[in-house]
Amino acid sequence: MSHHHPIVAPDKQPEDQQPQWRKDFPIEVAQDDYVARRDFTKFLVLISGGFVTGQVWIGMQNWLRARRGQPPVFRITSLDELAVAGTVTFKYPGPHDDCILVRPTADTLLAYGQKCTHLACPVIPDYEDKCFHCPAHHGVFEMSSGRAIAGPPRRPLSKITLQIRGGDVYATGVELSTV
């Protein structure tokens, strides 16, 4: 502000009769309050811009994901190497995408992304309770569908579609879902 007004002290005494500390720091409380709220508003607008940047980033990531298309077919293991109640971990579709293949019964093969949908901690199969358990925050996912049934996660595990060809198990794609 370019206008200068003399500051009235709380005791209404003139400036030259004020103590030294008040002369050194002549802060007017009402003006200070006003500036604090104005600057907080300004900061919130900055945060608002940050949120829009985040939205654009998600849009870009979505565009890149759509451009990559479906991942290639990948051989995980042979059926003989996977016993009933056995587990095989693999990376699919990228080198950082941990996945898990389980065989709850002789005729059933299921594969999911191993990252918990809460905070990406690895989930562990629990054949007794027919679920995947996340030891970090006690999230639980149904083994037959990957659906989140307990704990903090809300989204199901990403499902890896499988094919069996000539005694080998292949991953053919990734299915994501919000519910």
Add this chain to the structure above:
Amino acid sequence: MSRMPVNNLTGMARTRRPLTRPQRMTMVYGILCIVLMLVVLQLWLLTATMNAFLGGDSAVIWPAGGASAVCLLLNLGLLRYLYAIEHSTPEQ
């Protein structure tokens, strides 16, 4: 030829009085409340969009991004208005 705004009741020319600090304080509180609500709305939009993206649902991403951008434009307009009233009135 420009005409001065006239008060309908008195018929006298209406002059614009500078805002007092309590008036400006009320306005900054009002603007702050609106900006805060818009920012909370944007936070909700961002978390919902991220959840949809991670769940493979891409239909909501750009509409939500557009809504968030509209909120930002509103916020920028309100901030501009806040600075405009500050610069148009002398310090009280």
